[in-house]
Amino acid sequence: MTDRVCVGAIAGSFGVQGEVRLKSFCSDPLAIADYGPLWTEDGSRSFDVRLTRSNVSGGVGVRLSGVATKEQADALKGVQLYADRDRLPSLPDDEFYHADLIGLTVQDTGGAVVGTIRAIYNHGAGDILEIFAPGRKSALLLPFTLANVPTVDLAAGKVVADLPEGLE
Template identity: 30%
Template sequence: MSELPLLSATDLPSDAVEVGRIADAWGVKGWFKVVAFSSDPQALMAAPQWFLQPAEKGAKTFAGTVILPVKQIRWHGDGLVATSLDVVSRNHAEALRGARIFVAREHFPKAEDGEYYWVDLLGLTVRNREGVVLGVVKDLLSTGPQTVLVLSQTLEGKTIERMIPFVDAYIDSVDLPGKTIVADWQLDY
């Protein structure tokens, strides 16, 4: 049976974003494998502490939110491994298997002009140039060369889903404070 490391209970910051999960123990000295949800996990690697919540599925070895100070995180092969002063053995690392990792927004690098974090686009209302509502961003898909906005809209009791490529050819503007996106798109596309 895995023994749980001594981690402090805390509240999840209101601006925290889920950025990965702990996959499994790595080695015998308390290191663990990390699965990042981004191909460029700068925020995960820059944050001095992570907020952990139990796995959504499987065994739950702790409840609520705990804080994990990060001692070191580095690339190993094609994945990440990390350690903490609070995780001193393989048993401790195994007890964290599946834990969801959240990072406070203050540790995210500033987005360049015209760049947006996906999490910031979720929930924005998309309108076309004529002001007609096309839907609300409920998801984003990476199709390789481009990202696609997945919109949801309820009309006459039916939910309609639309997909719009998130590229300059179709997106006129993104107004994060105004929670809107203007697109060169029509209802019948």
């Protein structure tokens, strides 16, 4: 597990006074301001976040400390922002931060290694695990449901997957 979790990304500038449009990855998009300061991926910069608008083209409008001009805001487009893990809420036993799942080994119900979780996607119908297996031409895409993934063992660094017929 990492000390920081990606909670959003800067989608671009908003207006001419240094506001940015922030795509929040939080279940409550407005809660992103509660987890500050937010850090760049390399940890070289941090920003205090103040919400200014609740719905701006698929994101939220925010002011970041140290960003006062449109040019400064434009330069941050695409930057992912991370919150310290201890600032985030704890989760129930059956919920996980994506950052905790990426990199885990995936085993089938017989214990054979299937691959490693490389990414997690959600296009609106639920999370999908992208499982990379050396020697395969393409990654496996497995819906992250209790039926397909009955066991997640973060301490052991693995998940057990009951692969649907034809996905093996």
